[in-house]
Amino acid sequence: MAKAYVFVRHGGPEVEALVDREPPRPGPGELLVAVRAAGVNPVDHKLRGGYRRPGQAPAVLPEVFGSEAAGVVLEAGPGVTGFAVGDAVFGSTLTGGYATHTLLPAAVAAHKPEGLSFAEAAVLPVAAATAYDGIRQLALPAGATLLVTGVGGGVGGNAARLARHEGLRVLGTASEGKREYVESLGVTHVAPGPGLAERVRAVAPEGVDGVLDLVGGEHLRAVAELVADRTKLVTAGGKQIVAELGGSPVARARTAEVLDAVAALAAADVLRPHITAVYPLERAGEALRAVESGHARGKVVIEVAP
Structure with a gap:
Protein backbone atom coordinates (compact mmCIF):
# COMPACT_ATOMS: atom_id res chain seq x y z
CA MET A 1 0.00 0.00 0.00
CA ALA A 2 1.29 3.45 -0.91
CA LYS A 3 1.27 6.45 1.42
CA ALA A 4 0.42 10.08 0.75
CA TYR A 5 0.12 13.30 2.75
CA VAL A 6 -3.21 14.94 1.89
CA PHE A 7 -5.73 17.58 2.85
CA VAL A 8 -9.18 16.09 3.33
CA ARG A 9 -11.02 19.41 3.00
CA HIS A 10 -10.12 23.06 2.65
CA GLY A 11 -8.87 24.75 5.79
CA GLY A 12 -5.80 24.98 8.00
CA PRO A 13 -3.30 22.41 9.27
CA GLU A 14 -6.10 20.52 11.02
CA VAL A 15 -7.32 19.14 7.65
CA GLU A 16 -4.01 17.38 6.85
CA ALA A 17 -3.43 13.65 7.19
CA LEU A 18 -0.98 10.90 6.21
CA VAL A 19 -3.06 8.20 4.55
CA ASP A 20 -2.74 4.83 2.84
CA ARG A 21 -3.90 4.64 -0.77
CA GLU A 22 -3.52 2.54 -3.88
CA PRO A 23 -0.75 3.81 -6.19
CA PRO A 24 -2.11 5.77 -9.15
CA ARG A 25 -2.06 4.11 -12.57
CA PRO A 26 -0.38 5.89 -15.49
CA GLY A 27 -2.59 6.87 -18.41
CA PRO A 28 -1.49 7.85 -21.91
CA GLY A 29 1.59 10.08 -21.81
CA GLU A 30 2.13 9.58 -18.07
CA LEU A 31 4.90 8.11 -15.90
CA LEU A 32 4.33 6.27 -12.63
CA VAL A 33 7.22 7.28 -10.39
CA ALA A 34 8.46 5.99 -7.04
CA VAL A 35 9.07 9.29 -5.29
CA ARG A 36 12.47 9.83 -3.71
CA ALA A 37 12.05 13.53 -2.87
CA ALA A 38 9.46 16.30 -3.17
CA GLY A 39 9.77 20.07 -2.96
CA VAL A 40 7.69 22.10 -0.50
CA ASN A 41 6.34 25.42 -1.80
CA PRO A 42 4.04 28.21 -0.56
CA VAL A 43 1.43 27.24 -3.16
CA ASP A 44 0.97 23.94 -1.32
CA HIS A 45 -0.67 25.48 1.74
CA LYS A 46 -2.53 27.98 -0.46
CA LEU A 47 -4.17 25.10 -2.33
CA ARG A 48 -5.13 23.55 1.01
CA GLY A 49 -6.85 26.84 1.84
CA GLY A 50 -8.93 26.75 -1.35
CA TYR A 51 -6.77 28.62 -3.87
CA ARG A 52 -6.77 27.27 -7.42
CA ARG A 53 -4.47 28.37 -10.21
CA PRO A 54 -6.17 30.02 -13.20
CA GLY A 55 -7.69 27.25 -15.30
CA GLN A 56 -7.03 24.62 -12.65
CA ALA A 57 -9.87 22.17 -12.03
CA PRO A 58 -11.60 22.13 -8.62
CA ALA A 59 -9.89 20.00 -6.01
CA VAL A 60 -10.87 16.34 -5.81
CA LEU A 61 -10.65 15.62 -2.11
CA PRO A 62 -8.64 14.22 -0.49
CA GLU A 63 -5.91 15.93 -2.53
CA VAL A 64 -2.24 15.06 -2.19
CA PHE A 65 0.10 17.94 -1.40
CA GLY A 66 3.07 18.85 -3.56
CA SER A 67 3.59 20.05 -7.11
CA GLU A 68 7.16 18.87 -7.82
CA ALA A 69 9.03 15.62 -7.26
CA ALA A 70 11.92 13.43 -8.32
CA GLY A 71 12.11 9.66 -8.34
CA VAL A 72 12.44 6.47 -10.36
CA VAL A 73 10.14 5.37 -13.19
CA LEU A 74 8.12 2.28 -12.28
CA GLU A 75 5.83 2.20 -15.31
CA ALA A 76 5.29 4.20 -18.48
CA GLY A 77 1.81 4.77 -19.83
CA PRO A 78 0.72 4.25 -23.45
CA GLY A 79 2.45 6.47 -25.96
CA VAL A 80 5.38 7.44 -23.75
CA THR A 81 8.74 7.69 -25.49
CA GLY A 82 12.15 8.69 -24.19
CA PHE A 83 11.68 7.15 -20.73
CA ALA A 84 12.09 3.60 -19.44
CA VAL A 85 11.50 1.73 -16.21
CA GLY A 86 14.36 2.50 -13.81
CA ASP A 87 15.11 5.98 -15.18
CA ALA A 88 15.75 8.71 -12.59
CA VAL A 89 13.43 11.61 -13.45
CA PHE A 90 11.92 14.81 -12.08
CA GLY A 91 9.10 17.16 -12.96
CA SER A 92 5.79 18.72 -11.98
CA THR A 93 3.35 16.19 -10.56
CA LEU A 94 -0.14 15.26 -11.68
CA THR A 95 -1.11 13.54 -8.43
CA GLY A 96 0.95 15.28 -5.74
CA GLY A 97 4.54 14.89 -4.61
CA TYR A 98 4.15 14.27 -0.86
CA ALA A 99 3.71 10.56 -1.52
CA THR A 100 5.50 7.30 -2.10
CA HIS A 101 4.13 7.21 -5.68
CA THR A 102 3.04 9.90 -8.11
CA LEU A 103 2.35 10.52 -11.78
CA LEU A 104 4.40 12.86 -13.96
CA PRO A 105 3.38 14.01 -17.45
CA ALA A 106 6.10 12.62 -19.72
CA ALA A 107 5.92 15.71 -21.93
CA VAL A 108 6.94 17.91 -18.98
CA ALA A 109 9.41 15.60 -17.24
CA ALA A 110 13.17 15.33 -17.54
CA HIS A 111 15.96 12.92 -16.73
CA LYS A 112 17.87 13.67 -13.54
CA PRO A 113 21.55 14.37 -14.21
CA GLU A 114 23.91 12.03 -12.37
CA GLY A 115 25.52 15.02 -10.68
CA LEU A 116 22.32 15.98 -8.87
CA SER A 117 20.73 14.28 -5.88
CA PHE A 118 17.04 13.44 -5.95
CA ALA A 119 16.45 16.21 -3.41
CA GLU A 120 18.20 18.76 -5.61
CA ALA A 121 16.30 17.68 -8.72
CA ALA A 122 12.96 17.69 -6.90
CA VAL A 123 13.08 21.42 -6.18
CA LEU A 124 13.87 22.54 -9.74
CA PRO A 125 10.42 22.54 -11.45
CA VAL A 126 8.89 25.36 -9.38
CA ALA A 127 11.54 27.72 -8.02
CA ALA A 128 14.39 27.24 -10.48
CA ALA A 129 12.15 27.04 -13.55
CA THR A 130 10.19 30.14 -12.50
CA ALA A 131 13.46 32.03 -12.03
CA TYR A 132 14.71 30.79 -15.39
CA ASP A 133 11.52 31.87 -17.15
CA GLY A 134 11.58 35.29 -15.46
CA ILE A 135 15.19 36.04 -16.34
CA ARG A 136 14.62 34.88 -19.94
CA GLN A 137 11.56 37.13 -20.17
CA LEU A 138 13.43 40.21 -18.92
CA ALA A 139 16.26 39.56 -21.41
CA LEU A 140 18.58 42.16 -19.88
CA PRO A 141 22.05 42.60 -21.41
CA ALA A 142 25.24 41.93 -19.49
CA GLY A 143 26.11 44.89 -17.29
CA ALA A 144 22.47 45.85 -16.65
CA THR A 145 21.13 46.29 -13.12
CA LEU A 146 18.35 43.97 -11.93
CA LEU A 147 16.29 44.36 -8.75
CA VAL A 148 14.86 41.12 -7.34
CA THR A 149 12.27 41.58 -4.60
CA GLY A 150 12.07 38.66 -2.17
CA VAL A 151 15.52 37.51 -3.21
CA GLY A 152 15.96 35.42 -0.05
CA GLY A 153 13.41 32.80 -1.13
CA GLY A 154 13.72 29.81 -3.43
CA VAL A 155 12.80 31.62 -6.65
CA GLY A 156 14.76 34.72 -5.69
CA GLY A 157 17.96 32.88 -4.90
CA ASN A 158 17.85 31.04 -8.21
CA ALA A 159 17.08 34.25 -10.10
CA ALA A 160 20.04 35.97 -8.46
CA ARG A 161 22.42 33.13 -9.33
CA LEU A 162 21.26 33.01 -12.93
CA ALA A 163 21.39 36.81 -13.31
CA ARG A 164 24.89 36.98 -11.88
CA HIS A 165 25.94 34.14 -14.20
CA GLU A 166 24.72 36.26 -17.12
CA GLY A 167 26.74 39.27 -16.03
CA LEU A 168 24.02 41.35 -14.41
CA ARG A 169 24.43 43.53 -11.34
CA VAL A 170 21.79 42.36 -8.85
CA LEU A 171 20.10 44.21 -6.01
CA GLY A 172 17.69 42.31 -3.79
CA THR A 173 15.18 42.95 -1.05
CA ALA A 174 15.04 40.57 1.90
CA SER A 175 14.70 40.68 5.66
CA GLU A 176 17.71 41.59 7.75
CA GLY A 177 17.93 37.98 8.90
CA LYS A 178 18.64 36.91 5.31
CA ARG A 179 21.28 39.58 4.63
CA GLU A 180 24.25 37.22 4.99
CA TYR A 181 22.70 34.68 2.62
CA VAL A 182 21.75 37.38 0.09
CA GLU A 183 25.23 38.87 0.10
CA SER A 184 26.74 35.39 -0.34
CA LEU A 185 24.97 35.33 -3.71
CA GLY A 186 26.84 38.45 -4.79
CA VAL A 187 23.67 40.53 -4.36
CA THR A 188 23.47 44.01 -2.85
CA HIS A 189 21.02 43.68 0.06
CA VAL A 190 18.23 46.26 0.37
CA ALA A 191 15.89 46.26 3.37
CA PRO A 192 12.16 46.10 2.55
CA GLY A 193 9.49 48.35 4.06
CA ALA A 202 20.84 55.22 -2.72
CA VAL A 203 22.73 52.12 -3.94
CA ALA A 204 21.79 52.51 -7.62
CA PRO A 205 21.57 56.26 -8.37
CA GLU A 206 21.50 55.50 -12.08
CA GLY A 207 18.34 53.44 -11.57
CA VAL A 208 17.54 49.81 -12.37
CA ASP A 209 17.06 48.29 -15.80
CA GLY A 210 14.65 45.59 -14.72
CA VAL A 211 12.64 44.30 -11.78
CA LEU A 212 11.77 40.69 -11.02
CA ASP A 213 9.16 40.89 -8.27
CA LEU A 214 8.43 37.89 -6.08
CA VAL A 215 6.47 39.66 -3.34
CA GLY A 216 3.58 41.60 -4.89
CA GLY A 217 1.29 44.07 -3.13
CA GLU A 218 2.66 47.39 -1.94
CA HIS A 219 6.18 46.05 -2.35
CA LEU A 220 5.57 45.78 -6.08
CA ARG A 221 3.96 49.22 -6.24
CA ALA A 222 6.96 50.75 -4.46
CA VAL A 223 9.52 49.40 -6.92
CA ALA A 224 7.52 49.84 -10.14
CA GLU A 225 8.53 53.51 -10.31
CA LEU A 226 12.21 52.53 -10.37
CA VAL A 227 12.13 51.06 -13.88
CA ALA A 228 11.47 53.39 -16.81
CA ASP A 229 10.63 50.65 -19.31
CA ARG A 230 7.67 48.86 -17.76
CA THR A 231 8.09 45.91 -20.11
CA LYS A 232 11.04 45.16 -17.80
CA LEU A 233 8.73 44.92 -14.77
CA VAL A 234 7.93 41.23 -14.33
CA THR A 235 6.26 39.57 -11.36
CA ALA A 236 5.53 36.14 -9.95
CA GLY A 237 4.03 37.66 -6.81
CA GLY A 238 1.66 40.45 -7.89
CA LYS A 239 -0.21 39.12 -10.89
CA GLN A 240 -3.43 40.87 -9.88
CA ILE A 241 -1.99 44.40 -9.97
CA VAL A 242 0.95 44.24 -12.36
CA ALA A 243 -1.10 45.12 -15.45
CA GLU A 244 -2.16 48.48 -13.99
CA LEU A 245 1.52 49.21 -13.35
CA GLY A 246 2.42 48.47 -16.98
CA GLY A 247 4.25 45.23 -16.29
CA SER A 248 3.44 41.58 -16.80
CA PRO A 249 3.44 38.25 -14.95
CA VAL A 250 6.22 35.74 -15.45
CA ALA A 251 5.26 33.72 -18.52
CA ARG A 252 5.83 30.15 -17.38
CA ALA A 253 7.00 27.91 -20.22
CA ARG A 254 6.38 24.61 -18.35
CA THR A 255 8.27 22.51 -20.88
CA ALA A 256 10.69 19.61 -20.74
CA GLU A 257 13.22 21.83 -22.50
CA VAL A 258 13.19 24.28 -19.58
CA LEU A 259 13.59 21.43 -17.09
CA ASP A 260 16.55 20.10 -19.07
CA ALA A 261 18.07 23.60 -19.11
CA VAL A 262 17.71 24.22 -15.37
CA ALA A 263 18.99 20.71 -14.61
CA ALA A 264 22.11 21.38 -16.69
CA LEU A 265 22.61 24.71 -14.92
CA ALA A 266 22.14 23.04 -11.54
CA ALA A 267 24.63 20.29 -12.38
CA ALA A 268 27.09 23.04 -13.39
CA ASP A 269 26.60 24.72 -9.99
CA VAL A 270 24.95 27.81 -11.51
CA LEU A 271 21.51 26.98 -10.11
CA ARG A 272 22.58 24.50 -7.45
CA PRO A 273 19.55 24.36 -5.11
CA HIS A 274 19.99 25.86 -1.66
CA ILE A 275 18.33 23.17 0.46
CA THR A 276 18.10 24.20 4.09
CA ALA A 277 15.82 21.55 5.63
CA VAL A 278 14.91 17.94 4.86
CA TYR A 279 12.02 16.02 6.44
CA PRO A 280 10.79 12.43 6.04
CA LEU A 281 7.28 11.89 4.64
CA GLU A 282 6.03 11.07 8.14
CA ARG A 283 6.90 14.66 9.15
CA ALA A 284 5.46 16.34 6.06
CA GLY A 285 3.30 18.56 8.24
CA GLU A 286 6.40 20.01 9.90
CA ALA A 287 7.95 20.65 6.50
CA LEU A 288 4.83 22.51 5.39
CA ARG A 289 4.77 24.57 8.61
CA ALA A 290 8.37 25.63 7.98
CA VAL A 291 7.37 27.07 4.60
CA GLU A 292 3.99 28.37 5.72
CA SER A 293 5.66 30.44 8.44
CA GLY A 294 7.30 32.55 5.74
CA HIS A 295 10.69 32.35 7.42
CA ALA A 296 12.23 29.42 5.55
CA ARG A 297 15.58 30.18 3.92
CA GLY A 298 16.21 28.39 0.67
CA LYS A 299 14.30 25.21 -0.11
CA VAL A 300 12.55 22.69 2.14
CA VAL A 301 12.43 19.09 0.92
CA ILE A 302 10.53 15.94 1.85
CA GLU A 303 12.56 12.77 1.34
CA VAL A 304 10.80 9.46 0.79
CA ALA A 305 12.72 6.33 1.70
CA PRO A 306 13.24 3.91 -1.22
Missing part, protein backbone atom coordinates in the same frame (compact mmCIF):
# COMPACT_ATOMS: atom_id res chain seq x y z
CA PRO A 194 8.65 52.07 3.92
CA GLY A 195 11.20 54.10 1.98
CA LEU A 196 12.19 51.13 -0.19
CA ALA A 197 12.47 53.12 -3.43
CA GLU A 198 14.76 55.67 -1.79
CA ARG A 199 17.03 52.93 -0.42
CA VAL A 200 17.31 51.37 -3.88
CA ARG A 201 18.17 54.75 -5.39
Whole structure:
Protein backbone atom coordinates (compact mmCIF):
# COMPACT_ATOMS: atom_id res chain seq x y z
CA MET A 1 0.00 0.00 0.00
CA ALA A 2 1.29 3.45 -0.91
CA LYS A 3 1.27 6.45 1.42
CA ALA A 4 0.42 10.08 0.75
CA TYR A 5 0.12 13.30 2.75
CA VAL A 6 -3.21 14.94 1.89
CA PHE A 7 -5.73 17.58 2.85
CA VAL A 8 -9.18 16.09 3.33
CA ARG A 9 -11.02 19.41 3.00
CA HIS A 10 -10.12 23.06 2.65
CA GLY A 11 -8.87 24.75 5.79
CA GLY A 12 -5.80 24.98 8.00
CA PRO A 13 -3.30 22.41 9.27
CA GLU A 14 -6.10 20.52 11.02
CA VAL A 15 -7.32 19.14 7.65
CA GLU A 16 -4.01 17.38 6.85
CA ALA A 17 -3.43 13.65 7.19
CA LEU A 18 -0.98 10.90 6.21
CA VAL A 19 -3.06 8.20 4.55
CA ASP A 20 -2.74 4.83 2.84
CA ARG A 21 -3.90 4.64 -0.77
CA GLU A 22 -3.52 2.54 -3.88
CA PRO A 23 -0.75 3.81 -6.19
CA PRO A 24 -2.11 5.77 -9.15
CA ARG A 25 -2.06 4.11 -12.57
CA PRO A 26 -0.38 5.89 -15.49
CA GLY A 27 -2.59 6.87 -18.41
CA PRO A 28 -1.49 7.85 -21.91
CA GLY A 29 1.59 10.08 -21.81
CA GLU A 30 2.13 9.58 -18.07
CA LEU A 31 4.90 8.11 -15.90
CA LEU A 32 4.33 6.27 -12.63
CA VAL A 33 7.22 7.28 -10.39
CA ALA A 34 8.46 5.99 -7.04
CA VAL A 35 9.07 9.29 -5.29
CA ARG A 36 12.47 9.83 -3.71
CA ALA A 37 12.05 13.53 -2.87
CA ALA A 38 9.46 16.30 -3.17
CA GLY A 39 9.77 20.07 -2.96
CA VAL A 40 7.69 22.10 -0.50
CA ASN A 41 6.34 25.42 -1.80
CA PRO A 42 4.04 28.21 -0.56
CA VAL A 43 1.43 27.24 -3.16
CA ASP A 44 0.97 23.94 -1.32
CA HIS A 45 -0.67 25.48 1.74
CA LYS A 46 -2.53 27.98 -0.46
CA LEU A 47 -4.17 25.10 -2.33
CA ARG A 48 -5.13 23.55 1.01
CA GLY A 49 -6.85 26.84 1.84
CA GLY A 50 -8.93 26.75 -1.35
CA TYR A 51 -6.77 28.62 -3.87
CA ARG A 52 -6.77 27.27 -7.42
CA ARG A 53 -4.47 28.37 -10.21
CA PRO A 54 -6.17 30.02 -13.20
CA GLY A 55 -7.69 27.25 -15.30
CA GLN A 56 -7.03 24.62 -12.65
CA ALA A 57 -9.87 22.17 -12.03
CA PRO A 58 -11.60 22.13 -8.62
CA ALA A 59 -9.89 20.00 -6.01
CA VAL A 60 -10.87 16.34 -5.81
CA LEU A 61 -10.65 15.62 -2.11
CA PRO A 62 -8.64 14.22 -0.49
CA GLU A 63 -5.91 15.93 -2.53
CA VAL A 64 -2.24 15.06 -2.19
CA PHE A 65 0.10 17.94 -1.40
CA GLY A 66 3.07 18.85 -3.56
CA SER A 67 3.59 20.05 -7.11
CA GLU A 68 7.16 18.87 -7.82
CA ALA A 69 9.03 15.62 -7.26
CA ALA A 70 11.92 13.43 -8.32
CA GLY A 71 12.11 9.66 -8.34
CA VAL A 72 12.44 6.47 -10.36
CA VAL A 73 10.14 5.37 -13.19
CA LEU A 74 8.12 2.28 -12.28
CA GLU A 75 5.83 2.20 -15.31
CA ALA A 76 5.29 4.20 -18.48
CA GLY A 77 1.81 4.77 -19.83
CA PRO A 78 0.72 4.25 -23.45
CA GLY A 79 2.45 6.47 -25.96
CA VAL A 80 5.38 7.44 -23.75
CA THR A 81 8.74 7.69 -25.49
CA GLY A 82 12.15 8.69 -24.19
CA PHE A 83 11.68 7.15 -20.73
CA ALA A 84 12.09 3.60 -19.44
CA VAL A 85 11.50 1.73 -16.21
CA GLY A 86 14.36 2.50 -13.81
CA ASP A 87 15.11 5.98 -15.18
CA ALA A 88 15.75 8.71 -12.59
CA VAL A 89 13.43 11.61 -13.45
CA PHE A 90 11.92 14.81 -12.08
CA GLY A 91 9.10 17.16 -12.96
CA SER A 92 5.79 18.72 -11.98
CA THR A 93 3.35 16.19 -10.56
CA LEU A 94 -0.14 15.26 -11.68
CA THR A 95 -1.11 13.54 -8.43
CA GLY A 96 0.95 15.28 -5.74
CA GLY A 97 4.54 14.89 -4.61
CA TYR A 98 4.15 14.27 -0.86
CA ALA A 99 3.71 10.56 -1.52
CA THR A 100 5.50 7.30 -2.10
CA HIS A 101 4.13 7.21 -5.68
CA THR A 102 3.04 9.90 -8.11
CA LEU A 103 2.35 10.52 -11.78
CA LEU A 104 4.40 12.86 -13.96
CA PRO A 105 3.38 14.01 -17.45
CA ALA A 106 6.10 12.62 -19.72
CA ALA A 107 5.92 15.71 -21.93
CA VAL A 108 6.94 17.91 -18.98
CA ALA A 109 9.41 15.60 -17.24
CA ALA A 110 13.17 15.33 -17.54
CA HIS A 111 15.96 12.92 -16.73
CA LYS A 112 17.87 13.67 -13.54
CA PRO A 113 21.55 14.37 -14.21
CA GLU A 114 23.91 12.03 -12.37
CA GLY A 115 25.52 15.02 -10.68
CA LEU A 116 22.32 15.98 -8.87
CA SER A 117 20.73 14.28 -5.88
CA PHE A 118 17.04 13.44 -5.95
CA ALA A 119 16.45 16.21 -3.41
CA GLU A 120 18.20 18.76 -5.61
CA ALA A 121 16.30 17.68 -8.72
CA ALA A 122 12.96 17.69 -6.90
CA VAL A 123 13.08 21.42 -6.18
CA LEU A 124 13.87 22.54 -9.74
CA PRO A 125 10.42 22.54 -11.45
CA VAL A 126 8.89 25.36 -9.38
CA ALA A 127 11.54 27.72 -8.02
CA ALA A 128 14.39 27.24 -10.48
CA ALA A 129 12.15 27.04 -13.55
CA THR A 130 10.19 30.14 -12.50
CA ALA A 131 13.46 32.03 -12.03
CA TYR A 132 14.71 30.79 -15.39
CA ASP A 133 11.52 31.87 -17.15
CA GLY A 134 11.58 35.29 -15.46
CA ILE A 135 15.19 36.04 -16.34
CA ARG A 136 14.62 34.88 -19.94
CA GLN A 137 11.56 37.13 -20.17
CA LEU A 138 13.43 40.21 -18.92
CA ALA A 139 16.26 39.56 -21.41
CA LEU A 140 18.58 42.16 -19.88
CA PRO A 141 22.05 42.60 -21.41
CA ALA A 142 25.24 41.93 -19.49
CA GLY A 143 26.11 44.89 -17.29
CA ALA A 144 22.47 45.85 -16.65
CA THR A 145 21.13 46.29 -13.12
CA LEU A 146 18.35 43.97 -11.93
CA LEU A 147 16.29 44.36 -8.75
CA VAL A 148 14.86 41.12 -7.34
CA THR A 149 12.27 41.58 -4.60
CA GLY A 150 12.07 38.66 -2.17
CA VAL A 151 15.52 37.51 -3.21
CA GLY A 152 15.96 35.42 -0.05
CA GLY A 153 13.41 32.80 -1.13
CA GLY A 154 13.72 29.81 -3.43
CA VAL A 155 12.80 31.62 -6.65
CA GLY A 156 14.76 34.72 -5.69
CA GLY A 157 17.96 32.88 -4.90
CA ASN A 158 17.85 31.04 -8.21
CA ALA A 159 17.08 34.25 -10.10
CA ALA A 160 20.04 35.97 -8.46
CA ARG A 161 22.42 33.13 -9.33
CA LEU A 162 21.26 33.01 -12.93
CA ALA A 163 21.39 36.81 -13.31
CA ARG A 164 24.89 36.98 -11.88
CA HIS A 165 25.94 34.14 -14.20
CA GLU A 166 24.72 36.26 -17.12
CA GLY A 167 26.74 39.27 -16.03
CA LEU A 168 24.02 41.35 -14.41
CA ARG A 169 24.43 43.53 -11.34
CA VAL A 170 21.79 42.36 -8.85
CA LEU A 171 20.10 44.21 -6.01
CA GLY A 172 17.69 42.31 -3.79
CA THR A 173 15.18 42.95 -1.05
CA ALA A 174 15.04 40.57 1.90
CA SER A 175 14.70 40.68 5.66
CA GLU A 176 17.71 41.59 7.75
CA GLY A 177 17.93 37.98 8.90
CA LYS A 178 18.64 36.91 5.31
CA ARG A 179 21.28 39.58 4.63
CA GLU A 180 24.25 37.22 4.99
CA TYR A 181 22.70 34.68 2.62
CA VAL A 182 21.75 37.38 0.09
CA GLU A 183 25.23 38.87 0.10
CA SER A 184 26.74 35.39 -0.34
CA LEU A 185 24.97 35.33 -3.71
CA GLY A 186 26.84 38.45 -4.79
CA VAL A 187 23.67 40.53 -4.36
CA THR A 188 23.47 44.01 -2.85
CA HIS A 189 21.02 43.68 0.06
CA VAL A 190 18.23 46.26 0.37
CA ALA A 191 15.89 46.26 3.37
CA PRO A 192 12.16 46.10 2.55
CA GLY A 193 9.49 48.35 4.06
CA PRO A 194 8.65 52.07 3.92
CA GLY A 195 11.20 54.10 1.98
CA LEU A 196 12.19 51.13 -0.19
CA ALA A 197 12.47 53.12 -3.43
CA GLU A 198 14.76 55.67 -1.79
CA ARG A 199 17.03 52.93 -0.42
CA VAL A 200 17.31 51.37 -3.88
CA ARG A 201 18.17 54.75 -5.39
CA ALA A 202 20.84 55.22 -2.72
CA VAL A 203 22.73 52.12 -3.94
CA ALA A 204 21.79 52.51 -7.62
CA PRO A 205 21.57 56.26 -8.37
CA GLU A 206 21.50 55.50 -12.08
CA GLY A 207 18.34 53.44 -11.57
CA VAL A 208 17.54 49.81 -12.37
CA ASP A 209 17.06 48.29 -15.80
CA GLY A 210 14.65 45.59 -14.72
CA VAL A 211 12.64 44.30 -11.78
CA LEU A 212 11.77 40.69 -11.02
CA ASP A 213 9.16 40.89 -8.27
CA LEU A 214 8.43 37.89 -6.08
CA VAL A 215 6.47 39.66 -3.34
CA GLY A 216 3.58 41.60 -4.89
CA GLY A 217 1.29 44.07 -3.13
CA GLU A 218 2.66 47.39 -1.94
CA HIS A 219 6.18 46.05 -2.35
CA LEU A 220 5.57 45.78 -6.08
CA ARG A 221 3.96 49.22 -6.24
CA ALA A 222 6.96 50.75 -4.46
CA VAL A 223 9.52 49.40 -6.92
CA ALA A 224 7.52 49.84 -10.14
CA GLU A 225 8.53 53.51 -10.31
CA LEU A 226 12.21 52.53 -10.37
CA VAL A 227 12.13 51.06 -13.88
CA ALA A 228 11.47 53.39 -16.81
CA ASP A 229 10.63 50.65 -19.31
CA ARG A 230 7.67 48.86 -17.76
CA THR A 231 8.09 45.91 -20.11
CA LYS A 232 11.04 45.16 -17.80
CA LEU A 233 8.73 44.92 -14.77
CA VAL A 234 7.93 41.23 -14.33
CA THR A 235 6.26 39.57 -11.36
CA ALA A 236 5.53 36.14 -9.95
CA GLY A 237 4.03 37.66 -6.81
CA GLY A 238 1.66 40.45 -7.89
CA LYS A 239 -0.21 39.12 -10.89
CA GLN A 240 -3.43 40.87 -9.88
CA ILE A 241 -1.99 44.40 -9.97
CA VAL A 242 0.95 44.24 -12.36
CA ALA A 243 -1.10 45.12 -15.45
CA GLU A 244 -2.16 48.48 -13.99
CA LEU A 245 1.52 49.21 -13.35
CA GLY A 246 2.42 48.47 -16.98
CA GLY A 247 4.25 45.23 -16.29
CA SER A 248 3.44 41.58 -16.80
CA PRO A 249 3.44 38.25 -14.95
CA VAL A 250 6.22 35.74 -15.45
CA ALA A 251 5.26 33.72 -18.52
CA ARG A 252 5.83 30.15 -17.38
CA ALA A 253 7.00 27.91 -20.22
CA ARG A 254 6.38 24.61 -18.35
CA THR A 255 8.27 22.51 -20.88
CA ALA A 256 10.69 19.61 -20.74
CA GLU A 257 13.22 21.83 -22.50
CA VAL A 258 13.19 24.28 -19.58
CA LEU A 259 13.59 21.43 -17.09
CA ASP A 260 16.55 20.10 -19.07
CA ALA A 261 18.07 23.60 -19.11
CA VAL A 262 17.71 24.22 -15.37
CA ALA A 263 18.99 20.71 -14.61
CA ALA A 264 22.11 21.38 -16.69
CA LEU A 265 22.61 24.71 -14.92
CA ALA A 266 22.14 23.04 -11.54
CA ALA A 267 24.63 20.29 -12.38
CA ALA A 268 27.09 23.04 -13.39
CA ASP A 269 26.60 24.72 -9.99
CA VAL A 270 24.95 27.81 -11.51
CA LEU A 271 21.51 26.98 -10.11
CA ARG A 272 22.58 24.50 -7.45
CA PRO A 273 19.55 24.36 -5.11
CA HIS A 274 19.99 25.86 -1.66
CA ILE A 275 18.33 23.17 0.46
CA THR A 276 18.10 24.20 4.09
CA ALA A 277 15.82 21.55 5.63
CA VAL A 278 14.91 17.94 4.86
CA TYR A 279 12.02 16.02 6.44
CA PRO A 280 10.79 12.43 6.04
CA LEU A 281 7.28 11.89 4.64
CA GLU A 282 6.03 11.07 8.14
CA ARG A 283 6.90 14.66 9.15
CA ALA A 284 5.46 16.34 6.06
CA GLY A 285 3.30 18.56 8.24
CA GLU A 286 6.40 20.01 9.90
CA ALA A 287 7.95 20.65 6.50
CA LEU A 288 4.83 22.51 5.39
CA ARG A 289 4.77 24.57 8.61
CA ALA A 290 8.37 25.63 7.98
CA VAL A 291 7.37 27.07 4.60
CA GLU A 292 3.99 28.37 5.72
CA SER A 293 5.66 30.44 8.44
CA GLY A 294 7.30 32.55 5.74
CA HIS A 295 10.69 32.35 7.42
CA ALA A 296 12.23 29.42 5.55
CA ARG A 297 15.58 30.18 3.92
CA GLY A 298 16.21 28.39 0.67
CA LYS A 299 14.30 25.21 -0.11
CA VAL A 300 12.55 22.69 2.14
CA VAL A 301 12.43 19.09 0.92
CA ILE A 302 10.53 15.94 1.85
CA GLU A 303 12.56 12.77 1.34
CA VAL A 304 10.80 9.46 0.79
CA ALA A 305 12.72 6.33 1.70
CA PRO A 306 13.24 3.91 -1.22
